[in-house]
Amino acid sequence: MSLAEVLPAARQLTATEKLKLIRILAEDLETAKDISPLEPFKVYDLPTPYDCFGAGAVLMEALKPSDASQQ
Template sequence: MVTLTELLPNIHELSYLDKVRLIRILAEDLDVSKNQEQTYFEPYKTYYLHTPQFEAGAAAILMQALAEASQEN
């Protein structure tokens, strides 16, 4: 069996399209129902993600942080 560390140099040399094909092959090869490793998400379950997009005042806080960061540089 070949390890990921041994494969990575060859994968980095692939063309863009070959990398996309590899991703597709690997994604199709995954079978969550047969996976014995820890999975963090359950299939067909809805997960709610909290984002600053809908938080009151988040945009102003982000803009202030960006302004302060740009002043430091």
């Protein structure tokens, strides 16, 4: 079955069912051996914008010139 066949059905799921599907697929990937470059049972730290208050200030500064040009 291809992704194009699965997506329409997956999009019709409720939010709870979608979360369950995500968990099932993640568990399947966790035990799979051919998911290079990821290694099974290894923890990967991913940077996120949470608690990065400086990032918000930089974004606000970046938006100031575009705000001025729209007025």
